[in-house]
Amino acid sequence: MTVANHFELLGSNGAARLGRLTTPHGVVRTPAFMPVGTIGAMKGLHWREVRDAGADIVLGNTYHLMLRPGAERIAALGGLQKFTTWNGPMLTDSGGFQVMSLAQLRKVTEQGVTFRSHIDGAKYELTPERAVEIQRLLNSDIAMQLDECVRLPAEPVEIERAMQLSLRWAERSKRAFESAPDGYMLFGIAQGGDVPALRHASARGLIDIGFHGYAIGGLAVGEPQEVMLAMIEEVAPILPTDRPRYLMGVGTPEDILEAVARGVDMFDCVMPTRNGRHGMAFTRHGQINIRNARHQDDPRPLDEESPWPAARNYSRAYLHHLVRANETLGAMLLSEINIAYYQTLMRGIRAAIEAGTFEEFRVATKEGWAKGDIAPR
Template sequence: MRQTRAMTTFPFEIQARDGAARTGVLKTSRGDIRTPAFMPVGTAGTVKAMYMDQVEQAGADIILGNTYHLMLRPGAERVKRLGGLHKFSGWKGPMLTDSGGFQVWSLSQLRKMDKDGVTFRSHIDGSEHRLTPARSIEIQADLLGADISMQLDECTDFPCSHEEALRSLELSLDWGQKSLDAFGVRETQTLFGIIQGSNFEDLRERSAKGVVSQGFGGIALGGLAVGEGHEQMCRTIDMTVPHLPDEKPRYVMGVGKPIDLVESVARGIDMFDCVLPTRAGRHGQAWTWDGPINLKNAKFAEDLSPLDEAVNSPASNDYSKAYLHHLMKAGEYLGAMILSWHNTAFFQALMADMRAHIAAGTFEARRTELSLRWADTKSAPKPT
C-alpha cells in the first residue's frame, strides 16, 4: 500500500487508562476535544431542535455535520459563499463531517457505484449527483471547512458475503488513498480513515492494517450500527482494535445507545456520534441514569418529578414529567426541544462520568454497574 506524504495530525494526549479504556485530549485549532467524546449530530447544519449554545452548555466539545445532506441542500458552494459551516451554523468549536458515503448507501435513489466514485439521485428531488473521493474532500475541507474530514468509503449491507465485504474494503482502501491525495497537507485540518470488512475477522484485520499504513490523522471503524446488534458490534471492535496504533484517536461511527458507548470505551474507543439523543427526544423518549422512559406513557400524566436530577441541565431539572407528557400528547414543539436538550446533556454527562472513572481507576466497576442497570437496552440503533 502506497503511503501518502506526511499530513497534519492533531496532538492527542492520553491522560489516563483503566484496562483498555483511556481518557485524553485531542487538540484542534478551534479547541480541545475531551475523550471519550460523543459528537451530537448536526446533519443539515443543525443539531435538531436545539440552539448551538444549548449544545455547548450541555458539554459537547465537537459536533458532526454531513456532506451528503449539505451538498444537496443548501449546497456546499453556497455554504462556502456564506462563510463556511461554522459561521453559517453558529458553532464555534471543532466540527467533524461525514464523507457522505453512508447516506448514499442508506438514503439515495438509483445509486451506481464504480471504481472512481458513486453516481446517485437525491432522495429530496431525484436530481443526479456524483461523489468521488476528491469531491468529498473538496466539500468537507474546502467548502464546509471541517476541522476533521472523513475519507469516502463504501458501507456494505449487513449481513453480506465474505466476497462482497472484501470487494468493498478494497474499494474503500483505494478511495482512502485518493482522499489523502486530494486532502494533501493542511495546517489546521486533518483527515480520518475508515475501516470496513463487515463482521469477518480476517477482513477487519486486512482493512485495519491497510488504513493504518496510509497515514491518516485518526482511525474510524465503519460498517457498524447497521443492524448487527450489540454483541456483534462488540465482537467487531474486539477483532479490530488490536491492529490500531495507540497514539491516534479511534472513532466508532454511528454508535449508539448508552450501553454501546460504555462497552466501546471499555474496548479502547475514543469518539462516537449518533442521532439517537435528538431522534429519541422528538419521539418522546428520555434517556436517564435509570434507563429510557417514554413520556407519552399515561403513568407520567401527574408525575411532578424532573427527568433526571443527576444531569446538570435546565432541561433535566426544571420541567416535570407531567408537563413533558402534556407537551408530547398535545403535539407541542417544545416537548421535543426539551427532551432533545435533556438527552444531549445526558449523553455528555455519561461521557464525563466515564472520563472521571477512567482517571480515578474505577471504570471497570462503573462499567459493571451500568451494564447491569442497562442490560435490557443492548441493541445498536437503526441507521439514519
C-alpha cells in the same frame, strides 16, 4: 510522508483511554460524543444548548449539505462554523453512508458513486476527491474518507469487494487532502463487515496509507450488539495507540460504555434527538418512554439529581402532556435532556478513566439502568 499527530493520550484504565484532540477550532476531550447536526442544525436545539450541555465537537453531513445549501455557498459564507454560529470543532462524514441508504438510482464504480438526490432527483457524482473537496469547502476540522458501507448481513464476497474498494478510495482521499492547512485532519475508515480477517486487512491497509485518525465503520447497521463489540475487539488493538479511534454511528449509552471499554475514543449518533422527538428520555434510570400513561399524574422530574435544569425542573406529567399533545416544546425539551445526559455520561467516563475506576463506573452505571425507573408512591 509522515502524517502529523494532533492527539495526546493522557492516560488509560484497562483498554479505556483518556485523551485530548487539538483542532483548529478548539480542543476535544476524549472519550467524546458528537451530537449530530446533519444539515448544519441540531434538530430541536439551539447551538448554545449543545455547548452548555458540554459537547466539545459536533458532526455535520456531507451528503445533505452538498445537496442544500451547497458546499460552495457555505464556503462563500465563511465555512460551516461561521454559517451555523457553532464556532467549535466539527467533524463531517464523507456522505458515503447516506448515498447508500438515501439516494435514488445510485451506481458504484471504481471512480466513485453517481446518484440522484432524494430531494429533487438531480444527478450528482461523489468521488473520493470531490468528498474531500466538499469537506474542505465546509471547513470541517476533521474530514472522513469516502467509503462504501455494506449493510449487514451480507455475503463475504460482497463485504470484501466493498472493503477493497474503500481502501483504494482511502488512498485517493489522502492524496486529495494533502493541500489542507496544518491542523486539519483526515480519518480513514476501517470496513470489513462481520468478517474478522477482512477487518484486519482493512485496518492494516489504512495504517500503511497513514491518517490522522482511524474510524471503525460499517457497524450498527443491522447486526446484533455482540457482533459489533466482537468487531471492535478485532480492530481496536491493531490501530495505532497514538491516534484517535472513532466508532461511527454509535449509539446507545450501553454501546458507548462497552466500546470505551474496548478502546474507542469518539462516537456520534442521532439517537438523542431522534428519540427525544418520539417521547423517549435517556436518564441514569435508563430510558423512559414519557408517552406512557403512567406519567400523566406524576409530579416528579425525570431526574432530580441531573446537572441539566430541564431534567430537574419539569414534571413528568407536564412532559407527558406536551408529547401527547404533539407540542413542539416537548420534543425540544426531551432532545436537550438527552443531549445533556449523553454529555454527562461522557464526563463520568472521562473522570472514571482518570481516577482508575472505569470498571467500577461501568458496572454501577449499568446497574442503574437495569434497576429502571422507580414508580411514584
